[in-house]
Amino acid sequence: MSVNMEEGLQTVRRAAGGEAFPLRPLAIGGVVLPSNVFCAPLAGYTDFAFRKLCYSFGAGLCYTEMVSAKGLLYNGEGTKELLLRGEGEPPQTAVQLFGGDADILRAACGNEALAPFPIVDINMGCPVPKVYKNGEGSALLGDLPRAERIISACAKSGKIVTVKFRIGLERGKYVAEEFARMCEGAGAQAIAVHGRVREAYYAGEPDYAQIAAAKNAVRIPVIANGGIFSVADAAAMLQKTGADGVMLARAALYCPHLFAEFHGEGHGWDIPAAIARQTADMLPAFGEKRTVVHMRKMAAFYLHGRRGAAAARRELFACDTLAQLNARLARIFGADGQGGDAGENGEGASDD
Numbered sequence: 633m634s635v636n637m638e639e640g641l642q643t644v645r646r647a648a649g650g651e652a653f654p655l656r657p658l659a660i661g662g663v664v665l666p667s668n669v670f671c672a673p674l675a676g677y678t679d680f681a682f683r684k685l686c687y688s689f690g691a692g693l694c695y696t697e698m699v700s701a702k703g704l705l706y707n708g709e710g711t712k713e714l715l716l717r718g719e720g721e722p723p724q725t726a727v728q729l730f731g732g733d734a735d736i737l738r739a740a741c742g743n744e745a746l747a748p749f750p751i752v753d754i755n756m757g758c759p760v761p762k763v764y765k766n767g768e769g770s771a772l773l774g775d776l777p778r779a780e781r782i783i784s785a786c787a788k789s790g791k792i793v794t795v796k797f798r799i800g801l802e803r804g805k806y807v808a809e810e811f812a813r814m815c816e817g818a819g820a821q822a823i824a825v826h827g828r829v830r831e832a833y834y835a836g837e838p839d840y841a842q843i844a845a846a847k848n849a850v851r852i853p854v855i856a857n858g859g860i861f862s863v864a865d866a867a868a869m870l871q872k873t874g875a876d877g878v879m880l881a882r883a884a885l886y887c888p889h890l891f892a893e894f895h896g897e898g899h900g901w902d903i904p905a906a907i908a909r910q911t912a913d914m915l916p917a918f919g920e921k922r923t924v925v926h927m928r929k930m931a932a933f934y935l936h937g938r939r940g941a942a943a944a945r946r947e948l949f950a951c952d953t954l955a956q957l958n959a960r961l962a963r964i965f966g967a968d969g970q971g972g973d974a975g976e977n978g979e980g981a982s983d984d
């Protein structure tokens with residue numbers, strides 16, 4: 633799978649200027665969200681600790697990682713972990729399910745493990761072949777009747793149901809408008825539209841016209857997603873599409889503090905403090921070994937764009953214990969959290 637994690641750095645930096653964005657509360661079903669800037673579901677990343685961090689910076693809504701509806705019904709260990717909630721995590725978090733069978737998804741919605749989540753989002757955009765070939769994720773873009781059966785079955789569960797989808801499978805064969813209308817008719821209470829087709833994966837500009845077509849086709853809230861790496865990008869996205877809110881994905885991984893910039897807060901991104909908070913949240917649930925492995929990955933994202941990042945990442949990935957990780961992070965970031973030694977090759981160009 634080709635995921636362009638490196639794109640967008642410059643625009644994340646530009647965001648420090650604080651361009652205007654129409655920040656406002658947004659209601660989905662009966663749930664009033666404090667802001668219309670969401671953090672996307674991100675498999676491997678949007679666990680409760682990361683969500684808490686994003687909420688602390690002002691994200692209006694966060695999602696779990698995508699959860700298999702089948703896995704949920706078979707009570708898989710891994711699935712239970714994906715559904716963990718953090719102490720003090722705001723109540724609105726949406727759980728994202730994927731699956732291809734209406735009965736299974738309907739049963740999953742009624743599962744007591746979902747009780748803490750008021751909103752169930754259905755994944756109709758995942759491009760990964762394993763998911764697609766099972767008739768799940770983005771495969772549903774090519775089968776509207778089945779997608780409709782799934783949404784309407786889930787809506788009957790009493791949960792607030794939302795759908796996240798792409799604008800089509802292939803370039804030139806767009807379904808955004810029709811799909812949006814179908815979602816609303818089947819009972820979805822909001823949609824998030826990723827403005828790329830399946831074959832594009834994560835590359836290229838989002839198609840603003842297709843997101844706008846989806847927005848104009850429905851009355852439920854429409855959240856625009858794709859290629860937003862700054863407040864300015866988000867403002868442009870709303871201006872070009874008329875969407876009600878935006879969803880940050882890779883930008884949140886590079887810099888969760890970006891949510892604070894929508895609220896007019898300056899660039900006080902303290903990476904060691906964020907890592908310390910996430911680590912403290914994860915440790916009791918995941919133990920030292922898994923927490924270290926995960927936080928190495930997170931720190932690698934947070935280093936994005938810094939001088940000497942590649943060398944620093946190599947050293948982080950050699951850390952096996954929390955003590956090693958903390959010592960290495962202290963050396964990378966220095967006491968003030970901003971400076972420090974970025975690694976042996978620290979004087980090179982950014983993010984080498």
Ligand SMILES: Cc1cc2nc3c(=O)[nH]c(=O)nc-3n(C[C@H](O)[C@H](O)[C@H](O)COP(=O)(O)O)c2cc1C
Nearest residue numbers: 672673674675697698755796826858859860881882
């Ligand atoms: C590492 C990674 C994991 C993702 N996991 C999910 C997921 O679990 N569910 C989902 O609907 N989309 C997932 N996505 C897609 C994002 O939510 C988002 O739609 C996409 O990255 C486009 O937004 P961006 O251009 O701002 O990154 C994932 C993307 C990435 C890069």
